[in-house]
Amino acid sequence: MNMWAARADDGYVLGGLTKQCVDTLRGVPMLVESNDSRVRERLLPDTYDGAEDEEQWREHATPELERLFMSRLQIVRKDLASLRQIEDADSWAIYLPDTHVNAWLASLNAARLSLYALNDLEPKHFERDGDVKCTQKQMEALWRIQFLAEIQCVLMGDIDDLETDEDEDDGVDSGEGEAEAGGDDPLYDGPIPPVS
Amino acid sequence: MTRSPRAATQEKTKTETRTQTAPARPWNVIVHDDPVTLMGYVTRVFMQVFGYAEAKARKLMLEVHREGRSLVWSGGREQAEVYTQKLQAHHLLTTLEQADA
Numbered sequence: 001m002n003m004w005a006a007r008a009d010d011g012y013v014l015g016g017l018t019k020q021c022v023d024t025l026r027g028v029p030m031l032v033e034s035n036d037s038r039v040r041e042r043l044l045p046d047t048y049d050g051a052e053d054e055e056q057w058r059e060h061a062t063p064e065l066e067r068l069f070m071s072r073l074q075i076v077r078k079d080l081a082s083l084r085q086i087e088d089a090d091s092w093a094i095y096l097p098d099t100h101v102n103a104w105l106a107s108l109n110a111a112r113l114s115l116y117a118l119n120d121l122e123p124k125h126f127e128r129d130g131d132v133k134c135t136q137k138q139m140e141a142l143w144r145i146q147f148l149a150e151i152q153c154v155l156m157g158d159i160d161d162l163e164t165d166e167d168e169d170d171g172v173d174s175g176e177g178e179a180e181a182g183g184d185d186p187l188y189d190g191p192i193p194p195v196s
Numbered sequence: 197m198t199r200s201p202r203a204a205t206q207e208k209t210k211t212e213t214r215t216q217t218a219p220a221r222p223w224n225v226i227v228h229d230d231p232v233t234l235m236g237y238v239t240r241v242f243m244q245v246f247g248y249a250e251a252k253a254r255k256l257m258l259e260v261h262r263e264g265r266s267l268v269w270s271g272g273r274e275q276a277e278v279y280t281q282k283l284q285a286h287h288l289l290t291t292l293e294q295a296d297a
Binding site for chain 1: 230231232233234236237240277280281284285286287289290291292293
């Protein structure tokens with residue numbers, strides 16, 4: 001993979017994407033929408049210890065969260081439609097507007113969490129020096145998780161100019177409307193930071 | 197024997213006053229560690245959701261990373277639920293616990 005990233009006037013251009021990268025990006029919505037119980041439990045986790053409180057939460061908060069996830073995926077799908085193959089090259093490029101960054105960051109995180117859950121991965125699988133055996137499927141999932149993390153790193157750019165949810169009117173973060181900071185060349189330049 | 201209406205009113209007033217001033221136990225918003233979410237992303241979400249300065253957000257993120265969980269906000273239940281929903285909207289593993297009496 002030889003991905004590069006560059007700032008455009010009001011967004012990011014990601015290029016050098018291989019077919020595997022493109023397939024992984026196109027798979028993001030399906031991962032987030034997965035009905036697998038492991039994915040649903042992680043993306044919509046238990047919030048309260050008490051059964052009654054949890055039932056109330058499931059009745060009121062969970063549907064709002066699901067709607068938010070779906071609205072973000074609409075943005076992601078719209079951008080995925082802009083994937084273009086570079087002429088005379090076996091690579092693709094995509095343009096991601098600044099106003100879509102929040103939706104992308106959250107959806108990428110959800111997709112990475114889904115891959116982790118669906119492939120029975122464990123923290124030990126992320127240890128770089130560990131001697132952990134992985135199946136082929138797990139190896140592929142780890143690659144996809146890392147690739148999506150690289151995209152997140154690019155999109156996080158400069159954290160200093162971040163807008164806060166306090167500036168928004170509605171309750172739940174809409175995932176839209178955030179103007180991401182932009183220097184001239186916040187290019188992706190190397191190793192992925194450690195996970196939390 | 198019947199108590200006078202005035203005495204009954206005084207007792208009711210006392211009872212209401214006691215009820216209104218009883219301290220409410222706050223609700224704690226707890227973020228738990230997960231092996232997938234990027235540290236920078238967690239910091240960013242804390243800044244975005246709470247408006248925390250980067251130093252405070254990073255400190256809380258490191259607490260999640262090192263201790264496995266962090267109390268990121270405490271207060272009234274309604275606001276705690278709003279924050280919890282926002283954190284879950286960003287896919288941070290978040291729960292709500294009522295503080296000990």
